[in-house]
Amino acid sequence: MPRFYHDDPAWSDVEPIAQDDGGPNPLAAIAYTDEYSEAMGYLRAVMANNEYSERVLSLTEHIITMNPAHYTVWLYRARALEQTDTSLADEIAWLNPTALMHLKNYQIWHHRQTIIDRLGSPDGEADFIATMLGQDSKNYHVWSYRQWLVKRFGIFDDKELAWTESMIEEDVRNNSAWNHRWFLVVGGRGGQGVSEDIVKREIEYAQTAIRKAPQNESPWNYLRGIIRHAKLPTSTVKSFILAFADLEKPDEVYSSHALDLLADIYIEENKKDKAMKVLDLLANKYDPIRAHYWNYRKGLLEETGAVG
Numbered sequence: 001m002p003r004f005y006h007d008d009p010a011w012s013d014v015e016p017i018a019q020d021d022g023g024p025n026p027l028a029a030i031a032y033t034d035e036y037s038e039a040m041g042y043l044r045a046v047m048a049n050n051e052y053s054e055r056v057l058s059l060t061e062h063i064i065t066m067n068p069a070h071y072t073v074w075l076y077r078a079r080a081l082e083q084t085d086t087s088l089a090d091e092i093a094w095l096n097p098t099a100l101m102h103l104k105n106y107q108i109w110h111h112r113q114t115i116i117d118r119l120g121s122p123d124g125e126a127d128f129i130a131t132m133l134g135q136d137s138k139n140y141h142v143w144s145y146r147q148w149l150v151k152r153f154g155i156f157d158d159k160e161l162a163w164t165e166s167m168i169e170e171d172v173r174n175n176s177a178w179n180h181r182w183f184l185v186v187g188g189r190g191g192q193g194v195s196e197d198i199v200k201r202e203i204e205y206a207q208t209a210i211r212k213a214p215q216n217e218s219p220w221n222y223l224r225g226i227i228r229h230a231k232l233p234t235s236t237v238k239s240f241i242l243a244f245a246d247l248e249k250p251d252e253v254y255s256s257h258a259l260d261l262l263a264d265i266y267i268e269e270n271k272k273d274k275a276m277k278v279l280d281l282l283a284n285k286y287d288p289i290r291a292h293y294w295n296y297r298k299g300l301l302e303e304t305g306a307v308g
Helices: 034-048 054-066 071-084 088-101 106-119 125-135 140-153 158-170 175-185 196-212 217-229 234-242 256-268 272-286 288-304
Strands: none
Touching: 034 054, 034 071, 054 071, 071 106, 088 106, 088 125, 106 140, 125 140, 140 175, 158 175, 175 217, 196 217, 196 234, 217 234, 217 256, 234 256, 256 272, 272 288
């Protein structure tokens, strides 16, 4: 049943403020429901008076159930929580089912981040994230939030890395999981160097994943990133790449991504003709959908000797 405030004694002291749509005959007025329009009128009134109270929290909860993407309502609710000294743990308990009902809602995750930051503890968040990823294993908002948790609470540990590995084992094509691994190993550490042992471990890890699905782009990109970060030549993994793409066996190529890296290796080795042949294979046989790109790379190579 709709909920209204005009006949609620708890709100008798408040005069709602109507939305100004631009005069009596607005050009493009939004057709809100009567319930939503009235609730927003009361919210404008309490915001004008800077009221932070239990009834305001109840009002914002009501509006959020009708429009969970209203950013201003979330912001005002966060201030009301702070001013009323309401239990933040209870707020998280309320947020959980709300988030599950609105999987792709950015405002919910921003609010959750604000509350967890105030709580100063990530306890219970890993379990909730697992529940969310069970609904959508590649939900951008969930993975972004997990990265924030890692950085906020310094969770760059073996347990987090093992969890990420479990996500990759479940779906080796989950690019979000690969991105999270990069964040743990390299990206989230503020430019700190990675030890030689870790570089070796990560190269081997990416290679193992590639063997499972040679045409899966995610581990190839990860391998390339680790090599570049460690300032190693691409030829470091030449023997591995040749198992998937060998110019001497042009009809037995198992990965277009291997060919891409092989072109880079031939440039490093100053073997321009071989690099051109690799790019031709990509443009004409193994990745023709991006033929314009590979031909563009060839053009750069002809002009400057670099593949870009």
